[in-house]
Amino acid sequence: xxxxxxxxxxxxxxxxxxxxxxxxxxxxxxxxxxxxxxxxxxxxxxxxxxxxxxxxxxxxxxxxxxxxxxxxxxxxxxxxxxxxxxxxxxxxxxxxxxxxxxxxxxxxxxxxxxxxxxxxxxxxxxxxxxxxxxxxxxxxxxxxxxxxxxxxxxxxxxxxxxxxxxxxxxxxxxxxxxxxxxxxxxxxxxxxxxxxxxxxxxxxxxxxxxxxxxxxxxxxxxxxxxxxxxxxxxxxxxxxxxxxxxxxxxxxxxxxxxxxxxxxxxxxxxxxxxxxxxxxxxxxxxxxxxxxxxxxxxxxxxxxxxxxxxxxxxxxxxxxxxxxxxxxxxxxxxxxxxxxxxxxxxxxxxxxxxxxxxxxxxxxxxxxxxxxxxxxxxxxxxxxxxxxxxxxxxxxxxxxxxxxxx
Amino acid sequence: xxxxxxxxxxxxxxxxxxxxxxxxxxxxxxxxxxxxxxxxxxxxxxxxxxxxxxxxxxxxxxxxxxxxxxxxxxxxxxxxxxxxxxxxxxxxxxxxxxxxxxxxxxxxxxxxxxxxxxxxxxxxxxxxxxxxxxxxxxxxxxxxxxxxxxxxxxxxxxxxxxxxxxxxxxxxxxxxxxxxxxxxxxxxxxxxxxxxxxxxxxxxxxxxxxxxxxxxxxxxxxxxxxx
Ligand SMILES: NC(=O)c1ccc[n+]([C@@H]2O[C@H](COP(=O)([O-])OP(=O)(O)OC[C@H]3O[C@@H](n4cnc5c(N)ncnc54)[C@H](O)[C@@H]3O)[C@@H](O)[C@H]2O)c1
Ligand SMILES: [Zn+2]
Ligand SMILES: [Zn+2]
Numbered sequence: 001x002x003x004x005x006x007x008x009x010x011x012x013x014x015x016x017x018x019x020x021x022x023x024x025x026x027x028x029x030x031x032x033x034x035x036x037x038x039x040x041x042x043x044x045x046x047x048x049x050x051x052x053x054x055x056x057x058x059x060x061x062x063x064x065x066x067x068x069x070x071x072x073x074x075x076x077x078x079x080x081x082x083x084x085x086x087x088x089x090x091x092x093x094x095x096x097x098x099x100x101x102x103x104x105x106x107x108x109x110x111x112x113x114x115x116x117x118x119x120x121x122x123x124x125x126x127x128x129x130x131x132x133x134x135x136x137x138x139x140x141x142x143x144x145x146x147x148x149x150x151x152x153x154x155x156x157x158x159x160x161x162x163x164x165x166x167x168x169x170x171x172x173x174x175x176x177x178x179x180x181x182x183x184x185x186x187x188x189x190x191x192x193x194x195x196x197x198x199x200x201x202x203x204x205x206x207x208x209x210x211x212x213x214x215x216x217x218x219x220x221x222x223x224x225x226x227x228x229x230x231x232x233x234x235x236x237x238x239x240x241x242x243x244x245x246x247x248x249x250x251x252x253x254x255x256x257x258x259x260x261x262x263x264x265x266x267x268x269x270x271x272x273x274x275x276x277x278x279x280x281x282x283x284x285x286x287x288x289x290x291x292x293x294x295x296x297x298x299x300x301x302x303x304x305x306x307x308x309x310x311x312x313x314x315x316x317x318x319x320x321x322x323x324x325x326x327x328x329x330x331x332x333x334x335x336x337x338x339x340x341x342x343x344x345x346x347x348x349x350x351x352x353x354x355x356x357x358x359x360x361x362x363x364x365x366x367x368x369x370x371x372x373x374x375x376x377x378x379x380x381x382x383x384x385x386x387x388x389x390x391x392x393x394x395x396x397x398x399x400x401x402x403x404x405x406x
Numbered sequence: 407x408x409x410x411x412x413x414x415x416x417x418x419x420x421x422x423x424x425x426x427x428x429x430x431x432x433x434x435x436x437x438x439x440x441x442x443x444x445x446x447x448x449x450x451x452x453x454x455x456x457x458x459x460x461x462x463x464x465x466x467x468x469x470x471x472x473x474x475x476x477x478x479x480x481x482x483x484x485x486x487x488x489x490x491x492x493x494x495x496x497x498x499x500x501x502x503x504x505x506x507x508x509x510x511x512x513x514x515x516x517x518x519x520x521x522x523x524x525x526x527x528x529x530x531x532x533x534x535x536x537x538x539x540x541x542x543x544x545x546x547x548x549x550x551x552x553x554x555x556x557x558x559x560x561x562x563x564x565x566x567x568x569x570x571x572x573x574x575x576x577x578x579x580x581x582x583x584x585x586x587x588x589x590x591x592x593x594x595x596x597x598x599x600x601x602x603x604x605x606x607x608x609x610x611x612x613x614x615x616x617x618x619x620x621x622x623x624x625x626x627x628x629x630x631x632x633x
Contacts (some may be wrong), residue, residue: 001629013631017629018629020628053633056631093618097487105628108623109623110623133625134625136625144628229488
């Protein structure tokens with residue numbers, strides 16, 4: 001089959017490789033119809049997640065059709081149109097029993113690195129390095145899905161592929177960000193990062209009762225979408241001081257809930273940013289805490305900081321004093337998508353939630369490297385480029401972006 | 407009961423990791439390893455820590471837990487989300503061991519509560535011994551001890567306790583290796599690789615996977631591009 005493989009930092013190639021096979025009775029094989037890029041992949045491309053090996057297949061946000069089932073699978077059959085949650089639960093451990101699927105004890109087949117550094121290992125993740133299980137990803141014609149009855153969900157009739165694919169990752173992640181933030185009726189919710197995840201967090205916050213949502217980013221097209229699709233007020237951090245703006249907009253209180261949907265590769269301005277970049281380049285600091293620092297400082301006393309953007313190792317100059325003295329609650333995690341899928345499809349069917357606009361580009365797999373380049377540099381108003389392995393390369397590639405072909 | 411176990415090597419590692427000097431050394435080692443292509447990508451602290459530990463192993467300054475004290479004891483614990491009798495019953499039959507103990511190739515019954523073990527080390531070296539189950543207390547404890555003449559003198563025990571809050575069973579494993587003369591270090595190293603703690607832990611994890619999910623979790627073989 002054809003698959004998009006990681007071959008080194010910022011080096012991606014489409015190669016012809018073996019088809020996946022069923023390894024365990026609970027497995028299914030899914031024929032991939034749509035497979036999206038995600039901000040998390042950029043951390044792999046840029047070298048912030050260790051333990052990638054050349055030849056690893058990328059991709060974890062996908063939709064497709066079940067084409068083969070293991071002997072122990074009874075709830076799924078060939079031909080089912082499905083999405084698969086990007087983070088793998090075993091469905092049997094204490095964490096899965098408590099709907100904390102991304103903390104699954106059993107699904108990470110290669111837990112050693114996480115155990116050494118984090119103390120414990122979390123779940124396996126598709127296409128996300130040998131620290132997170134060493135599973136092949138979804139930017140391919142076929143993918144093996146372990147523990148399928150826990151991780152595979154049939155797409156309800158009437159929900160299009162273009163909408164459903166994001167229920168694999170971006171939608172539940174944004175939803176969980178708002179859930180962790182404990183959004184209450186009447187809250188002001190500030191979201192750093194207007195990518196697919198941040199935008200979904202804004203809509204989720206609204207559905208959960210937020211009175212006002214504030215989007216912080218620097219790309220005008222993304223901010224515009226935050227306003228159009230989530231009714232967000234917008235802050236361009238390259239134009240204004242974020243802290244001052246947030247204080248102005250909230251009568252000095254600060255946002256009740258602050259969501260970091262950016263993570264360790266936060267871009268920034270000023271000396272703090274240069275300091276972080278230099279240390280990060282020397283590998284003395286593994287995450288840039290630009291957004292975390294702003295969020296903790298701006299957050300209303302007694303409010304919540306929800307960290308859904310990914311961090312890998314260590315950050316510097318974390319404002320612990322502010323967190324403690326302002327009695328803030330800070331929560332984070334990889335998404336527990338399995339827990340939210342039924343609710344999310346319900347909101348989608350009832351028209352309160354429509355993630356389909358995240359798919360700004362639908363491209364053949366062969367344009368994988370180019371697609372990641374566009375997504376990384378946020379050119380051509382790209383929010384998410386979604387690969388369709390059934391499309392052939394060259395013309396016929398369907399560019400849904402605002403501009404012409406990239 | 408007061409907790410008496412001495413500070414573990416993992417705590418040492420964590421402490422070292424948070425010392426700037428040590429971290430820097432880890433980072434340098436990481437970069438060196440990267441040049442050698444060993445790790446591919448060593449960006450984050452995960453890589454640094456890993457490389458750091460490898461570096462300590464490689465530079466004749468072995469982590470404390472590999473120093474062949476005589477006897478060498480390895481202790482690890484895990485919680486398995488199954489009732490105590492079920493976990494006990496699985497362990498009660500040592501012929502199950504090869505399913506989750508990576509280096510144990512075969513365990514064959516040779517008499518009542520007596521077994522012949524074949525253990526495979528690196529480079530296809532095989533070590534064998536006969537062992538008796540000892541000190542069996544129903545649903546609580548199982549011990550085993552190699553008979554005289556074993557390639558590696560060893561004994562072990564596993565203790566089962568109810569986890570609080572209905573979380574299943576705590577399994578506490580302790581294995582002690584001993585051998586006459588100076589052979590111990592070499593033999594244990596051959597048998598266990600560089601990290602006996604890690605191996606014991608991985609074995610327990612696989613046991614947990616089998617009892618909770620029905621099989622060992624696998625991601626290999628998997629399709630991949632050119633290396
Ligand atoms: N926790 C999870 O389970 C999970 C799942 C998916 C993605 N993620 C993480 O969520 C984050 C966002 O993912 P995405 O797909 O939306 O990525 P994306 O790259 O599309 O969006 C990130 C956005 O953050 C903005 N940004 C950068 N620096 C900023 C700053 N200082 N202030 C405000 N905005 C800033 C960028 O301009 C960009 O628009 C990533 O860190 C990703 O790894 C987490
Ligand atoms: Zn993702
Ligand atoms: Zn689990």
